[in-house]
Amino acid sequence: xVKKVKLRILFLLTIVLSAxxxxxxxxxxxxxxxxxxxxPTDVKDLKIIETKKIRVGGMVKDKSISINSxxxxxxxxxxxxxxxxxxxxxxxxxxxxxxGVVAEGFLEDRNYFKAVKILAKHDENYMPPEVKKALxxx
Amino acid sequence: xxxxxxxxxxxxISSKLTKYIFxxxxxxxxxxxxxxLILSPEDYKQSHSVRIMYVHVPAAWxxxxxxxAIAFLSISTFIFxxxxxxxxxxxxAPSGFIFSIIALVTGSIWGKPTWGTWWxxxxxxxxxxxxALFYLMFLxxxxxxxxxxKAIKISSLIAILGAxxxxxxxxxxxxxxxxxxxxxxxILNDTTIHSSMLIPLFIMTAAFALFSLLIFxxxxxxxxxxxxxxxxxxx
Numbered sequence: 001x002v003k004k005v006k007l008r009i010l011f012l013l014t015i016v017l018s019a020x021x022x023x024x025x026x027x028x029x030x031x032x033x034x035x036x037x038x039x040p041t042d043v044k045d046l047k048i049i050e051t052k053k054i055r056v057g058g059m060v061k062d063k064s065i066s067i068n069s070x071x072x073x074x075x076x077x078x079x080x081x082x083x084x085x086x087x088x089x090x091x092x093x094x095x096x097x098x099x100g101v102v103a104e105g106f107l108e109d110r111n112y113f114k115a116v117k118i119l120a121k122h123d124e125n126y127m128p129p130e131v132k133k134a135l136x137x138x
Numbered sequence: 139x140x141x142x143x144x145x146x147x148x149x150x151i152s153s154k155l156t157k158y159i160f161x162x163x164x165x166x167x168x169x170x171x172x173x174x175l176i177l178s179p180e181d182y183k184q185s186h187s188v189r190i191m192y193v194h195v196p197a198a199w200x201x202x203x204x205x206x207a208i209a210f211l212s213i214s215t216f217i218f219x220x221x222x223x224x225x226x227x228x229x230x231a232p233s234g235f236i237f238s239i240i241a242l243v244t245g246s247i248w249g250k251p252t253w254g255t256w257w258x259x260x261x262x263x264x265x266x267x268x269x270a271l272f273y274l275m276f277l278x279x280x281x282x283x284x285x286x287x288k289a290i291k292i293s294s295l296i297a298i299l300g301a302x303x304x305x306x307x308x309x310x311x312x313x314x315x316x317x318x319x320x321x322x323x324x325i326l327n328d329t330t331i332h333s334s335m336l337i338p339l340f341i342m343t344a345a346f347a348l349f350s351l352l353i354f355x356x357x358x359x360x361x362x363x364x365x366x367x368x369x370x371x372x373x
Contacts, residue, residue: 092252
């Protein structure tokens, strides 16, 4: 009876450990695709500029949004590197300066990105407007 | 193990308990919903969409917690052939499954106005979908496999393997760049949700936990009636 229990523990351990290994290896080899977006620094480090659709994400740089005739231009920054983005279309409500953003589109070169879709990224801070105002005045 | 008399005793207690839990659940849910939908303030950035969070986050917590519990019970079922545990994990699964679906659906409803998309193949969202699929596999294994002993073994293995996904869900937002935001309620660091929003969140979590308990007890009672009807004095 005790021997059987030991065997079952061994069996379970083998299965679980190999499953963890398999999952780990899959995720590791797909890391490029598991990440939802590249940061501007990742873009700078790209060896080749691919023509397929990618996503670039980071913060919208302060005072960088300019809107002229349906065209939105802004800069995505990760506070180390920056990338210029141009986009035409409607942006989500939460899209604003100093907030997270993910742009989906095509790289023209390492500094210029042509977006076809804009997603706003929300951060982990939740508070009422009055508190935000009070924090801002500090 | 389970003697018939003992089974009857447990049944007596658990069927009585169901009523009390139901009353408590309705009470806590009423308080929670009033707090979450009416009394709590709107968010500075997402305004009223923040109210979806009071359903989304507790549902996701319950789905993760329930699956972890099922996995632990399954380990002991598998190793020690403990026949008391599989009935518990079998009865826990339906509410966990429902909560994983609720988390996915409310997340999608929240994602449209905030992110600008219903769905993204983001690490957090995809791993949560996989959790829902594991719940479904676990539940279906009981329906598909007729031999009870086999069903116990296979469903336990499904739960144990599915548990590998749990830390991936939890840490996906830390390990990779994701569209989904990082955790707001942290154990080691300061929580980044204002207290006026955190309190309704915890009340809703309590309500959902009571709901899980209620569904669990109802399912557990049904399973016991089924055993009784089969005329078995033990499982």
